Amino acid sequence: MINRIQQLFAQKPQGLLSVYFTAGFPNLEDTVPIILELEKNGVDLIEIGMPFSDPLADGPTIQQSSEVAIRNGMTIPTLFAQLQDIRQHTQIPLVLMGYLNPVMQYGVERFLQKASELGIDGLILPDLPLSDYVREYKEVFERYKLSNIFLITPQTPEQRIREIDTHTNGFIYMVSSASVTGSTTGQSVVNTTYFERVKEMGLRNPGVIGFGIHNQETFEQACHHASGAIIGSAFIKAIAKEESLSENISTFIQSIRHKETA
Amino acid sequence: MNYSVDDNGFYGRFGGAYVPEMLYANVEELRQNYLTIMAEPDFQEEMQSLLRDYVGRPTPLYFAKRLSEKYNTNIYLKREDLNHTGAHKINNTIGQILLAKRLGKTRIIAETGAGQHGVATATVCALMNLECIVYMGEVDIERQAPNVARMKMLGATVVPATSGSRTLKDATNEAIRDWINNPGNTYYIIGSVVGPHPYPDMVARFQAVISEEIKAQLLEKTGSEDPDYIVACVGGGSNAAGAFYHYLDTPEVKLVAVEAAGLGIDSGESAATSVLGKEGIIHGSRTLLMQTEDGQVTEPYSISAGLDYPGVGPLHAHLHQSGRAIFESITDEEALQAVLELTRLEGIIPALETAHALAVISRLGAKPDEVVVLNLSGRGDKDLATYLDRFNFDDK
Numbered sequence: 001m002i003n004r005i006q007q008l009f010a011q012k013p014q015g016l017l018s019v020y021f022t023a024g025f026p027n028l029e030d031t032v033p034i035i036l037e038l039e040k041n042g043v044d045l046i047e048i049g050m051p052f053s054d055p056l057a058d059g060p061t062i063q064q065s066s067e068v069a070i071r072n073g074m075t076i077p078t079l080f081a082q083l084q085d086i087r088q089h090t091q092i093p094l095v096l097m098g099y100l101n102p103v104m105q106y107g108v109e110r111f112l113q114k115a116s117e118l119g120i121d122g123l124i125l126p127d128l129p130l131s132d133y134v135r136e137y138k139e140v141f142e143r144y145k146l147s148n149i150f151l152i153t154p155q156t157p158e159q160r161i162r163e164i165d166t167h168t169n170g171f172i173y174m175v176s177s178a179s180v181t182g183s184t185t186g187q188s189v190v191n192t193t194y195f196e197r198v199k200e201m202g203l204r205n206p207g208v209i210g211f212g213i214h215n216q217e218t219f220e221q222a223c224h225h226a227s228g229a230i231i232g233s234a235f236i237k238a239i240a241k242e243e244s245l246s247e248n249i250s251t252f253i254q255s256i257r258h259k260e261t262a
Numbered sequence: 263m264n265y266s267v268d269d270n271g272f273y274g275r276f277g278g279a280y281v282p283e284m285l286y287a288n289v290e291e292l293r294q295n296y297l298t299i300m301a302e303p304d305f306q307e308e309m310q311s312l313l314r315d316y317v318g319r320p321t322p323l324y325f326a327k328r329l330s331e332k333y334n335t336n337i338y339l340k341r342e343d344l345n346h347t348g349a350h351k352i353n354n355t356i357g358q359i360l361l362a363k364r365l366g367k368t369r370i371i372a373e374t375g376a377g378q379h380g381v382a383t384a385t386v387c388a389l390m391n392l393e394c395i396v397y398m399g400e401v402d403i404e405r406q407a408p409n410v411a412r413m414k415m416l417g418a419t420v421v422p423a424t425s426g427s428r429t430l431k432d433a434t435n436e437a438i439r440d441w442i443n444n445p446g447n448t449y450y451i452i453g454s455v456v457g458p459h460p461y462p463d464m465v466a467r468f469q470a471v472i473s474e475e476i477k478a479q480l481l482e483k484t485g486s487e488d489p490d491y492i493v494a495c496v497g498g499g500s501n502a503a504g505a506f507y508h509y510l511d512t513p514e515v516k517l518v519a520v521e522a523a524g525l526g527i528d529s530g531e532s533a534a535t536s537v538l539g540k541e542g543i544i545h546g547s548r549t550l551l552m553q554t555e556d557g558q559v560t561e562p563y564s565i566s567a568g569l570d571y572p573g574v575g576p577l578h579a580h581l582h583q584s585g586r587a588i589f590e591s592i593t594d595e596e597a598l599q600a601v602l603e604l605t606r607l608e609g610i611i612p613a614l615e616t617a618h619a620l621a622v623i624s625r626l627g628a629k630p631d632e633v634v635v636l637n638l639s640g641r642g643d644k645d646l647a648t649y650l651d652r653f654n655f656d657d658k
């Protein structure tokens with residue numbers, strides 16, 4: 001199975017920038033403009049967040065963007081309608097990220113089929129247990145050429161990381177520290193021992209570090225230990241600002257990567 | 263039919279542990295240890311002695327003569343309101359705090375709706391000299407002020423939950439986020455039979471003392487362990503789980519679970535999950551859940567903070583789906599009438615949650631020779647402000 005995620009990591013194994021945003025925030029119709037602007041600014045991979053009323057693993061920024069998005073009317077059918085022609089405009093790898101309940105109500109299999117038709121490359125469903133995935137859904141994901149991305153944390157035991165590595169085929173989402181999303185206080189993202197421990201395991205899948213990455217410094221630190229990094233809350237804060245969406249996006253991405261784009 | 267949890271943490275199709283990886287290690291540590299620790303003789307000894315000398319167990323099983331006369335049947339009240347701190351919640355917090363200590367945890371967190379679980383947690387933390395943080399919805403902080411004061415008096419930090427409906431669901435979200443942020447030293451004492459496996463099973467086991475005592479007491483009073491009905495209110499479902507536990511495999515005993523209808527089932531302001539919910543995932547468990555067509559959790563409503571929750575524990579979802587329990591729902595108004603009725607007939611002021619169970623008695627159709635056991639889950643001190651406001655005694 002080769003999808004755009006696997007191609008990306010094969011071509012560019014270092015310094016990847018992945019950006020998460022909540023679909024429907026700040027405005028309902030911003031989804032496609034955000035994707036196209038991110039691509040224009042040299043972002044490598046995009047995670048489209050499907051808002052949920054009770055996002056357990058998220059801090060205040062994503063809680064609020066989710067609340068606004070739901071109030072704006074964002075739903076899975078609406079998102080799919082917005083993405084109808086997306087592959088006519090961009091080939092950037094796209095991942096859908098969200099909690100299991102809305103996907104369950106839509107119907108997991110129906111959801112995967114639709115996502116695949118639209119040209120989505122992968123999914124992150126943080127509360128879908130590994131055991132359920134292996135038992136019920138792995139075969140369906142593979143049939144639709146969708147990568148299922150799993151999270152690991154500094155507390156995840158080695159044996160479980162290896163098990164995850166055998167069941168996934170895109171990348172492994174390395175949560176930087178014990179925390180909900182958007183935390184920039186507490187211990188720094190340079191959790192070197194954990195990152196190096198994972199690196200030395202020689203996994204099949206590349207690792208990408210997320211949670212708490214919010215500026216050039218933390219981005220570069222993360223890239224030093226893994227194939228790339230994911231920015232979520234800091235990006236959402238940036239596009240909540242008053243200027244135009246395209247201005248906010250280019251200012252923010254340049255602030256993260258100004259050396260590389262020069 | 264089997265009503266106990268299976269090896270994977272399921273009751274039929276409900277239950278499991280739908281948690282993000284950030285919680286996996288915490289939940290797994292508990293799953294691997296809870297049954298072993300609970301079976302240790304010194305754990306049992308310490309728990310039994312605290313339940314007896316500190317909580318005041320066994321609680322009486324009281325024959326409510328005037329209430330029985332009114333409904334022309336035989337009603338026994340299981341007096342969980344007489345426990346230390348005034349509700350059944352402390353049965354569970356005693357058990358979990360002893361578990362937390364044996365796991366070497368130093369920081370305790372909890373969610374609370376009515377504040378009874380928060381008070382019961384703050385109490386055992388004072389007793390064991392452990393730090394205590396309680397998350398409580400802003401709306402509930404307002405309507406259950408006496409319990410907020412008690413928690414503070416006991417040394418707990420009460421943190422308001424300001425998102426969503428600002429009630430029990432949101433307090434639970436905040437407690438879970440705290441646990442994600444503080445793995446290692448922190449233990450989360452969940453207050454009902456909800457959450458990821460092993461919580462529903464563990465909390466049910468700690469509350470099972472209620473039905474264990476009912477059996478012995480009823481045998482002594484009536485010559486039979488088995489009543490015809492057991493009635494209990496259901497928020498998450500812990501007092502009901504405890505009252506039903508040892509009767510689950512005795513189909514002759516009818517189990518009646520009572521939910522809060524709020525302003526009415528069809529009013530849009532309700533918390534009657536068994537009627538309004540469908541299968542979904544909340545707080546790490548697959549269960550019945552009030553939600554929109556798109557899978558967003560609906561904000562529930564009930565006058566009773568302890569029943570104001572959009573889900574039920576997975577055991578109850580299973581009891582509902584299998585038909586083992588009968589589910590009823592009671593409006594705010596009916597519950598308030600039941601408060602006054604019990605107060606004036608028996609001299610017992612019940613909690614608003616418990617009043618929902620009481621209000622169902624008139625619908626049971628229990629016969630003059632039948633026996634009804636009603637789990638009187640808590641006392642009404644915390645609800646006095648609501649009662650004074652609603653009943654206008656000064657005008658009468």
Ligand SMILES: Cc1ncc(COP(=O)(O)O)c(C=O)c1O
Pocket residue numbers: 349350375376377378379453454455495496497498499500501502567568569613615616639640641
């Ligand atoms: C007195 C009383 N009864 C019942 C409940 C509802 O909880 P559960 O359904 O877990 O028994 C509460 C919760 O706060 C309570 O305080």
